[in-house]
Amino acid sequence: MDTPVKSNNGATLPETAEQTLYEVRKKIYPRAVRGKFAAWRWTFVLLTQLVFYGAPWLSWNDRQAVLFDLVSRKFYIFGLVFWPQDIVYLTVLLIICAYSLFLFTAVAGRLWCGFACPQTVYTEVFMWIERRIEGDRPARMKLDRQPLSPRKFGLKAAKHGVWIALALWTGFTFVGYFTPIHVLWREVMTLHTGSWETFWVLFYGFATYGNAGWMREQVCKYMCPYARFQSVMFDPDTLIITYDPDRGEPRGSRGRSVDYKAKGLGDCVDCGICVQACPTGLDIRNGLQYECIGCAACIDGCNQVMDKMGYPQGLIRYSTEKAMQGHYSAERIVKRVFRPRVLVYTAILWLIIVVSAVTLYERVPLKVDVIRDRGNVMHGSDDPEVQNVYRLQIMNTQEVARDVRISVAGVDGIKLEAEAQPIRVPATSSRVVAVRVEAPRASLKDRSNRIHFTVEAADPSHPGTAPLTVVEKAALVIP
Amino acid sequence: MRLQKLIWVLWPSFIAAGAAEALFFTVFDPEELPFFGTIVGASRIATYSVGFFLFWAFAAFSSSLTCFFQRGSDEINRCPLPPTARPLGCPKRSDENASCR
Ligand code: SF4
Ligand code: SF4
Numbered sequence: 001m002d003t004p005v006k007s008n009n010g011a012t013l014p015e016t017a018e019q020t021l022y023e024v025r026k027k028i029y030p031r032a033v034r035g036k037f038a039a040w041r042w043t044f045v046l047l048t049q050l051v052f053y054g055a056p057w058l059s060w061n062d063r064q065a066v067l068f069d070l071v072s073r074k075f076y077i078f079g080l081v082f083w084p085q086d087i088v089y090l091t092v093l094l095i096i097c098a099y100s101l102f103l104f105t106a107v108a109g110r111l112w113c114g115f116a117c118p119q120t121v122y123t124e125v126f127m128w129i130e131r132r133i134e135g136d137r138p139a140r141m142k143l144d145r146q147p148l149s150p151r152k153f154g155l156k157a158a159k160h161g162v163w164i165a166l167a168l169w170t171g172f173t174f175v176g177y178f179t180p181i182h183v184l185w186r187e188v189m190t191l192h193t194g195s196w197e198t199f200w201v202l203f204y205g206f207a208t209y210g211n212a213g214w215m216r217e218q219v220c221k222y223m224c225p226y227a228r229f230q231s232v233m234f235d236p237d238t239l240i241i242t243y244d245p246d247r248g249e250p251r252g253s254r255g256r257s258v259d260y261k262a263k264g265l266g267d268c269v270d271c272g273i274c275v276q277a278c279p280t281g282l283d284i285r286n287g288l289q290y291e292c293i294g295c296a297a298c299i300d301g302c303n304q305v306m307d308k309m310g311y312p313q314g315l316i317r318y319s320t321e322k323a324m325q326g327h328y329s330a331e332r333i334v335k336r337v338f339r340p341r342v343l344v345y346t347a348i349l350w351l352i353i354v355v356s357a358v359t360l361y362e363r364v365p366l367k368v369d370v371i372r373d374r375g376n377v378m379h380g381s382d383d384p385e386v387q388n389v390y391r392l393q394i395m396n397t398q399e400v401a402r403d404v405r406i407s408v409a410g411v412d413g414i415k416l417e418a419e420a421q422p423i424r425v426p427a428t429s430s431r432v433v434a435v436r437v438e439a440p441r442a443s444l445k446d447r448s449n450r451i452h453f454t455v456e457a458a459d460p461s462h463p464g465t466a467p468l469t470v471v472e473k474a475a476l477v478i479p
Numbered sequence: 480m481r482l483q484k485l486i487w488v489l490w491p492s493f494i495a496a497g498a499a500e501a502l503f504f505t506v507f508d509p510e511e512l513p514f515f516g517t518i519v520g521a522s523r524i525a526t527y528s529v530g531f532f533l534f535w536a537f538a539a540f541s542s543s544l545t546c547f548f549q550r551g552s553d554e555i556n557r558c559p560l561p562p563t564a565r566p567l568g569c570p571k572r573s574d575e576n577a578s579c580r
Contacts, residue, residue: 071523073508087505179524196524223490 027144028217030127031137031276035300044115045124053169056176061399070178074428080360081397081428085367092356099352103345105230107337108239108318110294113227119219120295122170122212123279126163133159137276163213164205171205217280220293231290236321237336241294243274243285243316244324251285256309267315269305274316277301284316365398366468368455372475373434387438388476394423394455395430402457402468406435410451411476412443425457439476449476484546492538499534500527
C-alpha cells in the first residue's frame with residue numbers, strides 16, 4: 001500500500017492498520033476492568049451459559065426436557081408439547097421478545113447488547129481465555145509486535161486450541177437442542193455422528209469461533225440489525241452511558257496531590273483508560289455514538305481511576321440527555337423512568353404475556369380436522385339413503401394415550417359407520433380415521449347439510465376423569 | 480472491499496433464509512412434500528438442511544443483484560486499474576478516481 005490508509009472518520013491510521021474482514025480496522029485490545037458492571041456482566045454470562053449448556057441435559061417424562069425435535073416435528077419444553085399447528089405461540093413468543101427489547105431499550109438503552117447478547121457473552125468468555133493465556137492489554141500488544149518465536153507460537157496455539165474446543169462444545173450443545181443430546185453424545189463418542197449433524201456442529205462452532213474470536217465488535221458495528229435501529233427507541237429520558245463534560249473538562253494529566261481546581265482543570269485526568277477498556281474502541285468522551293454497545297466497561301474503568309485519584313466516582317455514568325442538561329438528581333432520573341411511554345409499553349407487554357399464558361393453559365390437547373372425501377359419495381340418485389365418507393385426522397397432542405369415540409349428529413336418522421370404537425390414539429401422535437355417514441334422503445332439506453362430529457377422548461390410565469371433547473362441523477352433501 | 484461485498488451479500492441472505500426456513504417447514508412437512516410427483520426420499524434433517532441452503536442461495540442471489548445495481552455511475556466508469564498499475568504515460572496515472580471517459 002503506498003498511500004496511508006484513511007479510517008472512516010477521516011483520521012489517517014498508521015501503516016500497521018490491517019485490512020480485516022470488514023474495513024480498515026485497527027485491532028482492539030480491550031483492557032480488563034473490574035467493577036460493579038463487570039460483575040453484572042459476568043453474572044449474566046454465567047446465568048445464560050448455565051441455561052444454554054445445561055438445559056439440553058435435563059429430562060422430563062423420560063425424555064429430554066427441552067428438545068426442538070425437528071425429525072418428529074414436535075417441540076418439547078418441559079411439560080408442554082408444541083406441534084407445527086401451534087406456530088401462533090411461536091409468533092407470540094417473538095412478539096413478546098421484541099416488545100421486551102423495546103421496553104428495555106427505552107428504559108436503559110442497549111442493556112441487551114451490553115449484558116445478555118450472545119455476541120457479548122461469547123466475546124467476554126473468549127477474551128477471558130485470551131487474557132488468561134496471553135495476558136492483559138499491554139502484554140497482548142507486545143506479543144503481537146514480536147516476531148514469531150516458539151513462545152509466541154505456543155501461546156497463540158494454546159489460545160486457539162481452547163477457543164476451538166469451546167466453540168465445538170457450543171456447536172455440539174446447539175445441535176443437542178434439535179436432536180436428542182444423549183444419543184448425539186454417544187454418537188460423538190463412537191465417532192458415528194450423522195453427516196448433517198456433524199456439519200451443523202462444525203457450522204455453529206465455526207460461527208462461534210469466528211464471531212467471538214475474530215469479528216467481535218465488527219458484528220455489532222456492521223452485522224447486527226438491532227444496532228442499527230435501536231436509536232429510534234431512545235428518547236431524552238433513556239438512560240445511556242454518558243461522560244459528564246461539565247465535571248471532566250478541561251481534561252489534563254496531573255499528580256495526585258495537585259490542587260487541580262486551582263489550576264483550572266476538570267476531573268478527567270486524560271488517562272485514556274475509558275478508551276482502552278472499550279470493546280468497540282470508542283472514546284465515550286466524544287458523546288454517544290451508535291457503536292457504543294452500552295457495556296459500561298468505560299464506567300468501571302473510569303471509576304477505578306477516580307478511586308485512585310480520590311475523586312468521587314461517576315465521571316462516566318448512566319444518565320439521560322435531559323438529566324445532563326437539567327442537572328437532575330438521581331431521584332429525579334429514577335422518577336422519569338416511570339414515564340407514560342414506559343408505562344404503556346409495560347402494560348402492553350403484560351397484557352400479551354397474560355393473554356397468551358391463559359390461552360396456552362386453556363388449550364385442548366386434542367385437535368380434529370375433518371375432510372370430506374369428495375370422490376367417495378354414492379351416486380345412486382334414487383337411493384333412499386345418502387352416504388358421505390370423511391377422513392378425521394385426530395391429533396393427540398399430550399403425552400398420554402387416548403381412547404377415542406366418534407359420534408355424529410345434526411340430521412334426523414343420521415348414522416355413523418367406522419372401525420371398532422374406542423380407537424386408541426397413542427401419546428403425542430395423530431391418526432386418520434375414515435368414517436362413513438349415512439342419512440335418509442327424506443330428512444335432508446338442502447343439497448349441503450350442516451352436521452357435526454363429536455370426538456370424545458378418554459384417558460385410559462385415569463378411568464374416572466372426564467374425557468376431552470371436541471366438536472367439529474362438516475357438510476353432508478347430496479350427490 | 481471484495482470481502483465486504485461478500486458479507487453484504489451472504490449475511491442478510493442468511494437472516495432471510497433462516498426466517499424463510501422456519502416459516503416454510505412449519506407449514507410443510509418434508510415427508511409429505513411432493514417432488515416432481517414423488518415424495519422426497521431423504522431424511523427430514525437432510526431436507527431441512529438442503530432447504531436452508533436453497534433459501535440462502537436464492538436470497539443471496541437477490542442480495543447480489545441489489546449490490547450489483549447499486550453501483551453508481553462513477554464506480555462503473557472508473558478505471559479498473561489502480562493508479563500505479565496504469566501504463567506509463569497514461570494522463571491519469573496520479574488520479575485515483577480517474578474514469579475511462
Ligand atoms: S463507550 Fe463505554 S459503554 Fe460504550 S461500548 Fe465503549 S466501553 Fe462500552
Ligand atoms: S477513564 Fe475517566 S479520567 Fe481517564 S480519560 Fe476516561 S474519563 Fe478521563
